[in-house]
Amino acid sequence: MKRWFGAFCVLLFLSSLTFAQGGVKKTRPPPRYYGKVVIHNYSVQSRLAPVGFDHWLHRAKFTCRLCHVDLGFAMSANATDIKAADNMNGDYCGACHNGKSNHDGKKIFPACAQQPVAAEQQKTCERCHSEGKGITPSEDFSAFVATFPKKRFGNGIDWIEGESMGLLKLVDSLDGVNSKNKLFKNPGDSIITPQVKGMPDIIFSHDKHGVWNGCELCHPEVFPSVEKGKAAVYSMNEIFEGKYCGACHGKVAFPMVECQRCHAKPVASN
Amino acid sequence: MINIQLVNRLKLLAITVLMALTPLSFAAEFWDLPPQVPPEQYGNILINRLSEKNSVKPAMFSHWLHRRKYTCRVCHFELEFNMKANTTEITEAANRKGQFCGTSGCHDGVKTFGHTDVADCKKCHNGDTNYSKARFAALAKLPKADHGNKIDWGMALNRGLMVPKKYLTLKPDTQVTFKETLLLESEWMGIPPAIFSHTPHVWQLDCSNCHPDLFNVKKKTTQHFTMVANLQGEFCGVCHMNVAFPMADCKRCHPAMQ
Numbered sequence: 280m281k282r283w284f285g286a287f288c289v290l291l292f293l294s295s296l297t298f299a300q301g302g303v304k305k306t307r308p309p310p311r312y313y314g315k316v317v318i319h320n321y322s323v324q325s326r327l328a329p330v331g332f333d334h335w336l337h338r339a340k341f342t343c344r345l346c347h348v349d350l351g352f353a354m355s356a357n358a359t360d361i362k363a364a365d366n367m368n369g370d371y372c373g374a375c376h377n378g379k380s381n382h383d384g385k386k387i388f389p390a391c392a393q394q395p396v397a398a399e400q401q402k403t404c405e406r407c408h409s410e411g412k413g414i415t416p417s418e419d420f421s422a423f424v425a426t427f428p429k430k431r432f433g434n435g436i437d438w439i440e441g442e443s444m445g446l447l448k449l450v451d452s453l454d455g456v457n458s459k460n461k462l463f464k465n466p467g468d469s470i471i472t473p474q475v476k477g478m479p480d481i482i483f484s485h486d487k488h489g490v491w492n493g494c495e496l497c498h499p500e501v502f503p504s505v506e507k508g509k510a511a512v513y514s515m516n517e518i519f520e521g522k523y524c525g526a527c528h529g530k531v532a533f534p535m536v537e538c539q540r541c542h543a544k545p546v547a548s549n
Numbered sequence: 550m551i552n553i554q555l556v557n558r559l560k561l562l563a564i565t566v567l568m569a570l571t572p573l574s575f576a577a578e579f580w581d582l583p584p585q586v587p588p589e590q591y592g593n594i595l596i597n598r599l600s601e602k603n604s605v606k607p608a609m610f611s612h613w614l615h616r617r618k619y620t621c622r623v624c625h626f627e628l629e630f631n632m633k634a635n636t637t638e639i640t641e642a643a644n645r646k647g648q649f650c651g652t653s654g655c656h657d658g659v660k661t662f663g664h665t666d667v668a669d670c671k672k673c674h675n676g677d678t679n680y681s682k683a684r685f686a687a688l689a690k691l692p693k694a695d696h697g698n699k700i701d702w703g704m705a706l707n708r709g710l711m712v713p714k715k716y717l718t719l720k721p722d723t724q725v726t727f728k729e730t731l732l733l734e735s736e737w738m739g740i741p742p743a744i745f746s747h748t749p750h751v752w753q754l755d756c757s758n759c760h761p762d763l764f765n766v767k768k769k770t771t772q773h774f775t776m777v778a779n780l781q782g783e784f785c786g787v788c789h790m791n792v793a794f795p796m797a798d799c800k801r802c803h804p805a806m807q
Contacts, residue, residue: 302763302764302774302778302779302783302784302786302787303633303762303763303782303783303787304631304632304633304762304763304787305762306631306633306636307629307631309638431627431629431719432629475727476727477725477726477727477728477729478725478727479722479724479725515761515766516761516765516766516767519761519765519766535757536626536755536757537719537757538722538725538755538756538757539722539724539725542722542724542725545724
């Protein structure tokens, strides 16, 4: 009985702590780490360092759609449950990292191999299983961003502008796994009026999003409402919690600190 | 016999519940205000993330020296200085490259002293929160307050006695006309509500300086946002402890307080 009492006491104390919303500032990652995802579903059990996945390195070469639609990567870290066997089978990372595919005339290194891994292969494992190992990446972030138009937040560069300038040549399909059969047709910009008075309207550009995402990355899962005339309410609280726009913005796409990048239209009346 | 046991258990339950509620409602250190510092040292912070490890003295940053010329937004939004000392990855190399302190238009060697002349090092790397004392006299003409720097910065702004720059390259959104004044009811009997006005805050800050990290934008969720949390440096306490007027100045937020 006393033990239960003790447990109850600890539980009550903890719950009162967790209910309290913290009012502290989150620390922003430096530009090179913005969009970095640490994947550790099975790494630790396999005595490997967790995978440090850099979004910037991959989005410089491929569209978001390719990985998150065609290859089936989930939109939050560790939700995909990737196993070494999947990669060896040509799924997920292994769709490109198979030791055979090329990108830009260079062979892409293979992901995962049968155990036991030979000593000379160890180095290849560490190219992804790098978290906490202080490994110098094969491509240098600052050299990559040097030619890009600058933006203050996120990766510190304007991806959209860079893409339209032709600095990126995004691969949008892979042989054998492509689900994209129709060209993206721009349905036009949407203007969304906020519920809070005094906030400028949001200008949503389908055009800018379509280049990277096609239709199916967002519809119908992230934004279920595609019915015309049916108003959907996307609250900022939900967005901050990672729903809707927050599925990408704040994690990989530019963060939500720069309000006016979305809240861009002049307020009509006060 | 049973009754005594029951009474004991009830006592224990009461103590447990009280203990559990402690972090929400009250704490022993409730009025434990941070120690007062001389007005010329209020807001002067030492940055020592790498300095002493690299055998130089910590950098002393004086908020009052800088806030005369720039709004909070310039450094804490545009230049991405975090709100807590030693959490921003400031390095000499980054400064020389034109980031953080070394941003063009700041300590770039043109606008003001930069990072190349050795004689300038000690202007920041002096490890002395009293280093800027001699220059405090220049603020003598600004309106007075009772706490902090003993200067009413808000009044100084209103009267146009100082005109800090609002941005370097990223213009604030002039379209945001959010002006709401919030009335925050106190949890304690007899304590008048705090009045929060967005206007003076918007003058200095960007929306994202406070939202959603410090204050979420949900309605009616301020019940956890207690004085204790403020005094521990959360919520209002992020600024109103070290830089903006300190919480010893009760009446400026709780205007009806006796």
